Amino acid sequence: MAELLYRLGRACARRAWTVVVAWIVVLGLSVGAYLAFGGTLSSQVTIPGTATAKVTDQLAGKFPSASGGTGSLVFHTAGGSGFTAEQRTAIGRLLESTKQLDGVAGINDPFATQQQLAEQTARLQAGEKQLAAGRAQLAQARQQLAALPATQRAARQAALDAQETQLEAQAAQLDLSKQLLAMSAEIRTVSKDGTTAIAPVIFKEAQLDVTPETKEGVVDHVSAGVPDGVEVDFSNEITQSVPEILGVGEVVGVIIAGITLMVMLGTLIAASLPIISALAGVGIGVTASLALSGVVDMLSITPVLGVMLGLAVGIDYCLFILNRHRRQLLEGVELHESIGLANGTSGNAVVFAGSTVLVALLALNVTGIGFLGMMGTVGAICVAVAVIIAVTLTPALLSLLGTRILGRRKPKPRPAATEMSNGRAVLTVVAGLAALVVIAIPALSMRLGLPDGSTEAEDSTQYQAYKLIEQKFGAGVNGPLLAVATLPAPVTEDKLVAEQVRIGTQILGQNDVTAVAPIGQSTDGTLLAFQVVPNEGPSSASTEQLVRDLRDLDLGVAGSASGNIDISEQLSDALPGYLGLVIGLSLIIMIFVFRSILVPLTATLGFILSLFATFGGLTAIFQWGWLGAIFGVHDPGPVLSFLPTILIGILFGLAMDYQLFLVSGMREAYAHGAPARLAVRQGLRAGRTVVIAAAIIMISVFGGFIFSNSAIIRSLGFGLAFGVLADAFLVRMLLIPAVMHLLGRSAWWLPRWLDRLLPNVDVEGAALERNHPTPRPS
Incomplete structure (x- = not known):
């Protein structure tokens, strides 16, 4: 592989403009494919086959009027006084006209409904x-x-x-x-003080099938027709939108990455090269992935994940090759030869590192959860594009820039490496382990869930609607459940009320139920549907338990709250198996690369420690609300249900990257005859500068997404940034060298029978350097 990449690098360097133009054409084709074939992104997480999905399908067949998607319009007076007669009449006319919109099955007039309740009483x-x-x-x-x-x-x-x-x-x-x-x-539709009213919207299609055009039509029509003195907010089910792929925070992250490159490389030209390369990769990878959205279901967060990974690994992979090339130029190696050698050595490591990330992301398809596998596939496409660009476009750009890639600042000679003391190594291990364990403690109470209206930006209409409903009608009204009783035989009209009372009494007898209201009966008389209002909101632990209690009564449960609970539980069930798969892959890959047993074990244990520390940080901030003002967490709730699984895949790949670039240097020094403990220091000193810069760049890029308006993107950006921080600086830069020092020569022990079986994986391209000796100053 190293020899092939060497030849590829020299070929791209000799035909630099051809390579640049070819990538521009590829970018144009991918953008064109997106414009021609791109479809609609979904803003709702769904997993077919859950208990909620089965109940929804059952309702669609026997009770169509109860199977349509729903949302809420929350009308409230601007001055805080009760609605006037004229305002109530105008709202009623507005709702009557809204019923005629495409995709809308019906809307209940809250004032008429409340009047009917009063008349019934x-x-x-x-x-x-x-x-x-x-x-x-x-x-x-x-x-x-x-x-x-x-x-x-x-x-x-x-x-x-x-x-x-x-x-x-x-x-x-x-x-x-x-x-x-x-x-x-x-259950009320008009608040007791007469200042707020809820108008439920019922769509013709199921919740997941309601098109953005239908939702936008409702929002535009109602917003334009609100009478004077009245304001309207829309629930999360109506106004969920596709998050912006690149915002101010993300741009700031890229700027910080550029500053880091400037400090490390000392020249604007060199610093701009990795960013240009990464942006090109992101443009191609994301648009090519979005072109698939016309034929496959794709979650709206999916392209954002592609942008995160494409930017971060794209900058880092280009930096690794660029850094090696600059060092060789300073040693007097000829330009094209240096490009080829950098591509064959550091580029070979980039290909291997990228492959570990690809394997981890593609393994998300093994979970059997469709949207998660799609996220992994799109992330893998963006990483693959970043790798290919790093070993083709980077050599071409390096050839065009020539020696201008070198800054005026001359590198300072570094003193020879010395061994770490045993006492310092022990102290580092103890302190590092203690820090990671303490940070991971909150993960013991981590709850998984999906975001609701309370997680949206405080100035958003979804958040305002959620809070108005909570204050005026009760938290449970934000997440009502739909309970369905299947009867052994059709119930006749004269016995219907008695059966509704019997089942309703059972439901009301459960803990944390505020109210129960019968919705109706299926056409064949075998299904009875009830609206159940919990005491607390849709993401609360009590509502989650209520769903289980209702199912223990042999009742089917549907609704957005139960759907979110089912999805979270299925993701939780898939998490241990996926973690086991990733750990197994980690051990196998590291044994191949480092030809050792203990080095892969320490690398894998270090990954597990940094992973659970990341889970602890997520729990403390997003579930407990610590430092909420800094990270925009105004209403703490469960951790995003699919976030742990995504983090396992991505952080595993990145952890192996840093392990590779640091420990391979230690192995190379040991193979060249350095004592085991001295080889640890030599390898650390050889790779730490570029690894520190790469980690800072990744933290900056991921951290920029923390300030997104989307709760999903915020938690994903934080999880990745914090995970890289913990793994790169605590585990790879501190713990691993200290443990390697204490292990000494035993770190490189490998049974002879296994040594004979394993192929020689020359990740750093040492054989290439031997086959292509270059005159260098002593």
Whole structure:
């Protein structure tokens, strides 16, 4: 591989403009493919086959009116006073016209609904009065029976008995209706103070199939028709949008990366080269991936992940080759020969490092979770493009720039490396382990979930709608559940209310239920649907437990809250298996590369420590709310459900990159005859500058996404930035060298039988350097 990359590097250097033009053409083709074939990105996470999905499919077949997607319009007065009669009428007309929009099945007028509830209560009260009057009349008539002649008394007695039976039947029906009304008493559509009203929107399609055009049509129509003195906010189900791929924070991250390159390389030309290379790779990788969105379902966060990885690894991989080339030029190596050697040595390491990231990302498809596998595939495409650009476009640009890639600043001679003391090594290991364990402690209480309206930006309409509903109607109204009872036989009309009361009473008897309201009956009479309002919000632990409790009653549960819970549970179940797969891959790859048993074990254990420290940091900030003001966490909640799995794949690949660039130098020094402990220091000194710069660049790029408006992107950016920080600086730069020092020669032990079986993986291209000796000053 090293010899092939050497020849490729020299060929690209000799035909530099051809290579540059070819990549420009590729970029144009990928952009054109995206414009021609790109489809719509989904803003909702979904996994087919979950319990919620099965209930939704069941409703679609037997109860279509209850299977459509829903959202909420939250009307509120601007001055904080109650709605006027004119405002209520205008809102009613606006909602009536909104029903006519494409994709909308219906909208409930909150004022009419509240009036109907009041009328039902009034009718029940009137019915109770009529029943009491009837019973009084019946009692009076029975008292008058004794005064009747015996011949009339029997007939009158029979008539009174029939009247009593009829009254008791009415009383029973009235009592059932009264119970149903009591169960749903806490469900309101207009707040008690009369300042806020909720208008539920029902779409014709299922929640996941409602198109962005349909949602935008509702938002535009309602926003334009709101009467004076009234404001409207839209729930998360209506206004979920595709997050911006590149914002201010991301640009700042790239600027910080550029400053880091300037400090390291000392020249603007050299510093701009990795950024140009990375931007080209991102443009090609992301647009090529988005071109697939027309034929496959793709989550809106997917291209953002591609941008993150493409920028970070694109800059780093180019930097590794650039740094090697600059060092060789300063040693007097001819330009094209230096480019070829840099491509065959550092480029070979880049290919191997990129391959580990590719394997980890593509392995996400093994989880069996479609959107997660797609995220891994798109990330892998962007990484693959970054690798190919690094070993082709970088040599071409280096050839065009010539010696201008060197700055005026001359490198200072470094003193010879000396061994670390045993005491310092022990102290480093103890302190490093203690720091990682303490940081990881919050991970013990980590809960997984999906974001709701409370995680959106505080000035967004989704957040305002969520908070208004929470304050005026209760937190549970933000995440109502749809409970479905499947009956063994169709229930007849005369027994319907009794069956609804029986099932509703069971539901209301569960913990953390505020209200239950029957929605209706399927066309075949075998399904009864109920709206269940929990005590707390959709992402709370109590609502999660309520979903389990309802299912224990043999009830089907659907709705956005239960869907999010099902997805989180399935992702949690897939997490251990994927982690085991990644750990196994780590051990196998490291054994091949370093021809050692203990080095792969320490590398893998270090990855696990940094991973759980990352989980701890995520839990402390996004679930507990620590430092929330800094990271934009105003309403702490569960950690993003698919984030741990994504982090395992990406951080594994990056951890192996840093392990490779540092420990391969130690192995090379040891193979050249340096004592084991001195080889550790020599390898660390040879690679630490470029690894520190690469890590700072990755942290800057990932960290720029922390300030996104999207809660998903914020947590993903933080997790990647914090993971690189913990792994690169605590594990690879401190713990691994200290452990390697304490292990000494035993670090490189390998059974002879295994040594004979393993192929020689020359990652650093040492054989290439021997085959292409170049005159260098002593």
